[in-house]
Amino acid sequence: MYTDQITPRINFTQLLLYERPKAAAWITGNAAHPTLSGLVKFYQTNYGGVLVEAEIFGLPNIDTQGSSNFYAFHIHEFGDCSGDFQKAGGHYNPQGSMHPDHAGDLPPLLGNQGYAWASFYDKRFTINEIIGKSVIIHENRDDFTSQPSGDPGPMIGCGEIRRTL
Ligand SMILES: [Cu+2]
Numbered sequence: 367m368y369t370d371q372i373t374p375r376i377n378f379t380q381l382l383l384y385e386r387p388k389a390a391a392w393i394t395g396n397a398a399h400p401t402l403s404g405l406v407k408f409y410q411t412n413y414g415g416v417l418v419e420a421e422i423f424g425l426p427n428i429d430t431q432g433s434s435n436f437y438a439f440h441i442h443e444f445g446d447c448s449g450d451f452q453k454a455g456g457h458y459n460p461q462g463s464m465h466p467d468h469a470g471d472l473p474p475l476l477g478n479q480g481y482a483w484a485s486f487y488d489k490r491f492t493i494n495e496i497i498g499k500s501v502i503i504h505e506n507r508d509d510f511t512s513q514p515s516g517d518p519g520p521m522i523g524c525g526e527i528r529r530t531l
């Protein structure tokens with residue numbers, strides 16, 4: 367029977383509804399995108415991987431009625447979101463892989479007239495290893511081909527990944 371099918375989604379749903387994330391990153395925009403904001407949460411699961419949930423406001427297509435655009439979304443190696451975010455460094459890549467096989471390469475955000483919501487399961491990193499790194503949003507889509515980072519344009523949003531209390 368349908369209701370007997372136990373798959374991870376039921377656990378993931380409960381994590382999102384009732385549990386506290388183990389880590390989170392508050393996203394703020396750069397000088398050119400001052401109203402970009404959002405929160406990215408990281409939950410430990412019983413399956414070895416991490417459940418990520420992101421809710422983002424004020425993406426660049428906010429003023430285009432009916433628009434829906436992809437925005438590159440990555441974990442970068444340093445948690446320094448000062449200035450133009452250049453100090454965030456490159457993609458988190460402990461294995462020395464090619465893009466888009468970096469541990470920090472995330473599914474792109476789909477911005478619907480400025481708003482994005484996404485949740486996904488990710489086994490490329492542990493929560494402990496990403497504390498003190500950053501979540502970065504780019505101005506353009508990730509082409510999942512160009513090296514070293516998918517040619518996604520400038521970094522427009524940044525948040526340091528912090529352990530939650
Ligand atoms: Cu990036």
Ligand SMILES: [Zn+2]
Nearest residue numbers: 457465468471
């Ligand atoms: Zn990458």
